[in-house]
Amino acid sequence: MDDVALRRERRQRLVEQFLAEFGVSSQQLATSTNKCLDEWARQLMLVQDQPSANLANVVLQLCCAVEAELAVTLGREPGLEFLAGDGALGDKARRLSQVDARTKQRLTAKGVKVGLLGELQRLLSQLARIRRETRAAHGGVALQTATSADAKQTRQITGTIFKRVQTTRTVTR
């Protein structure tokens, strides 16, 4: 096996280890999500044992993965299409708190737990705050310092979102 293949395998292992902590596997996630997670693993390998590194790209790739997964799950639901849009994470969190009663009823009828939207709103707000404070914005131009604590917290939030969203996958398909 050549170096490229070995490294791809190592990235895949990192992704699976991360997802397994939350009872999720890469096969349950969208292709676009897995692409972000592969890039996350690449960035993670780059900064491992490098205390001087800025972890903003690690944070950014997890945020991208969350956005990608939400877009192809709840974002396909009428009334939640904004989750598949280009809006900022903070904006998506805010709009989750404004979802109308009819959409909520429809989701509940499909078996989605009542508290899911509220929990997602809270988790997305936390992600948005980390991203804002570290300026881990898209495009890479305005990246500011993100610490290992930021990356750890982002990892925890991302895993929790994946776990929660998987429970809706079967009902929103």
Next chain:
Amino acid sequence: MRLLVVCAGNTCRSPMAAGLARKIAVERSVDLDVRSAGVAHHPGRLVERKAVAVMAEIGIDISTEYSKPVTPNDVDWADLVVVVEHEHAFYLAEKYPTAAAKIHELASDVQDPYCQPLPEYRKCRDRLEELLLRLPIWRNRAV
């Protein structure tokens, strides 16, 4: 000769290595232009003060250096790209495949001294100098 030195944050190892390379070039009368950058840089942050301090001990001033990203322009500009970590070499070769041939690992790993005490920075500085002196760019050019 144009040399690009790359590390993680571009706050310790690569600015130190760049300063050392400039000094060696002067001592050996080698026409060398040097830049440094990081694969996970801190935009605009000045080089670590301990790195500045240990370089000042040997008469090299890197106090005005600041953290910069590796750009396609930098990679294109360089005749030689020197990295201090195995992982960084792979990353750059993947990202800039046409530049793969000019990417050179100083050693498999030069430990990141960030937040370590001054002696660790000295150790890192001396190790970098030792490794830089092994580069083929100085050959047959000693005064």
